[in-house]
Amino acid sequence: MMKIKCLIVDDEELAIDVIAEYVKRIDYLELVGSSNNAVDAMALLNQHKVDLLFLDIQMPGLTGLQMLRNLSDRPEVILTTAYSEYALEGYELQALDYLIKPISFERFIKAINRFFKIRQSQIQLPEAETNKSTSDAFIFVKSEKMMVKVVLSEICYIESLRNYVSIFLKDGKVIKTMNTITNIEEKLPETQFLRVHRSFVIAIDKIDSYTSGSFKINKQIIPLGRLYKDNVRAKLEHLSIE
Structure with a gap:
């Protein structure tokens, strides 16, 4: 960097x-x-x-x-x-x-x-590796003075906090990076990830359940921001059966 x-x-x-x-x-x-x-x-x-x-x-x-x-x-x-x-x-x-x-x-x-x-x-973060299969795609983020490989299929959700961004993985590991959630979001495939709040990006395939106002991923409740509702509804519509 x-x-x-x-x-x-x-x-x-x-x-x-x-x-x-x-x-x-x-x-x-x-x-x-x-x-x-x-x-x-x-x-x-x-x-x-x-x-x-x-x-x-x-x-x-x-x-x-x-x-x-x-x-x-x-x-x-x-x-x-x-x-x-x-x-x-x-x-x-x-x-x-x-x-x-x-x-x-x-x-x-x-x-x-x-x-x-x-x-x-x-x-600028490197683009997600596209020459790999979807399950192997990855990016690198800087964490504790090292560039850390993050496999996209391992990500459950990403949260923006006051001074840093936390990436929560399915094995329970949390990677913290001094970056912006928008910068990271731009490197993620739109078909796999969804911005649901100014402070949260979620992996679509890790959603356990959702309501009109929130998502549940690994027992974590993630709010759905008012400004993101229309986009989220459009993205999830083809995946939902009522």
Whole structure:
């Protein structure tokens, strides 16, 4: 997986330390540098390839927003500040996200997931192996710093949690990965898997029973989201006899 190269620009050393520590916790992020002022940061952007910029707004001399206006070929930008009143201007400048200090790790993860949604090509999963029979098809997902093979026929359901996605297998094993459920869903065959909720994808052949509002798989009750009902009904109609 390609490393996402990050640059931190903030005039507060503590703020740099906090974000740098968060970056270190996520294996596919790489910190290429930091700066306490916008002028030096612009020089760093010319020296290094940067995919993601964490940019403070209130800095002496050149502010973060002024710097942003002067960047022609800029990376994705996540603004960081203690002042919420700059949010509208930040979004007008097409900042990816806006983090209010003190920044929690949970909120940081949400911003990173937003980045990956936009840049899915950076974390693209390999397509399910189509040269194999259906029972042998597989994908690889990153889990605990390793690329783990997941055989599609072993998957019961997939659940999106706050900071990660859990893949539940029929032998009871659970694989956790720092990815998005949408990114994983796109790699799964539509004939075998079904998105039933913003937080759940299920394997159709693992459904034990279902009602108008939920599914039961291996004693686990999985909700059917209102926005997914029509699509689910259409997909399952040819399999149902009433």
